[in-house]
Amino acid sequence: MIIDCHGHYTTAPKELAAYRQTQIAGLSDPSSVPSRGTLHVSDDQIRESLENAQLRLQRERGTDVTIFSPRAAGMAHHVGNATTSLHWAQVCNELIHRCCTLYPENFVGVCQLPQSPGVAPQHCIEELERCVKDFGFVGCNLNPDPSGGYWTDPPLTDRWWYPFYEKMVELDVPAMIHVSASCNPNFHTTGGHYINGDTTAFMQLITADLFKDFPTLKFIIPHGGGAVPYHWGRYRGLAQDMGRPPLTEHLLHNVFFDTCVYHLPGIEVLLKVIPVDNILFASEMVGAVRGIDPETGHHFDDTKRYIDAIPSLSAEDRRKIFEGNARRVYSRMTTPAGRR
């Protein structure tokens, strides 16, 4: 079985965007009282939005299950306030739950959190619990920068985040560390802010002892770990200069990288420097890059091809990357898809 641990519902029916527009319009209308409102989307609309996108691509590329979450750029935690984010996260997560219910063989849910800049992360606990306990979700996407590119909240190693980590550990769910849309003109969302968010998070973890306090906390750094594998020597060297333990001991019991790297030479260096036990297959489809690579004739984000093209991987290595590691990290994944 092949589990893609990083898929977003980027193809949701247009009613979802309309809902969000209404929500945003309400923010600038002083007479508007924030209310959750209702999203009207039929099951057929959901089927249609998936059949010719994620489901078709799963079939074409030979992957089985996608760990599926709301569109990452759509989270936009910088918009409005904590109530705005709560309503928006609830609506998005319920839609993911419907996808997973309609296609239990194909999708396993991961939730968006109702983060808001300056609002303590324990505010997100209730929605996490609802998604895990009521919907059977297996993880969450945690935004290390709810400000959308101004980085005004404390780093991930700060006690600011600890109450939320306690709940993650209690529920045994991992977080993918994933920023959202950038509202800072310096950062292109998918080309700048996403990759910076990954690199930043990993470096924050080097400098602290978060996993001494939370030995079973698990983070996935997406987009192949940002710049980290490319600069693995730099990170090993910085850790050593700081007197930290080797990174394999210091972080790699708790930190995992996905394979959303869109060319073979990138995947090669990822597999060369990061232990195979720490790599989870992912494509981020339908996602950041939608075109076909003229150098290969295949979609940039068809990451399975790159892994298939690495001859040095043993069958057991492949099984870990494609399935075993995801089951270990997303340990609650015992849905029908998980049992197939």
Added chain:
Amino acid sequence: MIIDCHGHYTTAPKELAAYRQTQIAGLSDPSSVPSRGTLHVSDDQIRESLENAQLRLQRERGTDVTIFSPRAAGMAHHVGNATTSLHWAQVCNELIHRCCTLYPENFVGVCQLPQSPGVAPQHCIEELERCVKDFGFVGCNLNPDPSGGYWTDPPLTDRWWYPFYEKMVELDVPAMIHVSASCNPNFHTTGGHYINGDTTAFMQLITADLFKDFPTLKFIIPHGGGAVPYHWGRYRGLAQDMGRPPLTEHLLHNVFFDTCVYHLPGIEVLLKVIPVDNILFASEMVGAVRGIDPETGHHFDDTKRYIDAIPSLSAEDRRKIFEGNARRVYSRMTTPAGRR
């Protein structure tokens, strides 16, 4: 000849730090009138600071000339105001000039700029001209984020920067795009902010047509281009999705990467995806990582070893990376060192 295009004066005599401390102390003293003051450092102190550091490493590693600039983290443009930055840049640049004058065979100067958050970059023209015309410097370090990690100034493609670019083009000097110290607790300076700055700058350049307006403007992206070579497929794909020309046409006449990547697998992917004409040898020594890699027994930042270890490079390729490209990009480099 081997030219290292990225060296900072990280070993300056302690009087330089004391000067800066006095300057910073004056900022919080309402009775203090900002004045440049004087840095008292003898030639012997300068010799001593270099002989057992950069010069010894040049000899040990077999490199000849370092393109040398003030300590990047020390620029700290977020401190004080434009006058603070002007005095500090002048003092630092004059010290670099003294290094280059004492060791004309070993060092060629690149200047720090008196940037300050919210202050238009044309404020930096006078110091650039002074360094190039009076001191024979061959380039500058341009900070894309003078705020030190909050990214509050416009992106590099904004007309905000154009008057400064006009002067760079007129003088025919390139800029290394190099952030300084981070004052944002989210970003570790050398492990987070530096690499993010590189990635951010390259992505900014993808989205715009800066080099249509400035066909001869030249930028060096340090630290091996941040995350860019590792994610070369992502950047090619994003450019294509946006309808930009292929990156080789769109950016690679004007944008160059250094080799400050501290392990062989990273250098391998850099050389695999970036054309050899766009790669400039560099070590960033004495710099971000000072230790010895236990996996190799050699210093992490001894980057010449990694390039030496790539069998596929022809003699001509090596000559380009080690010397030819630096002479092309830093085209004013006709000092004695350049003529050796």
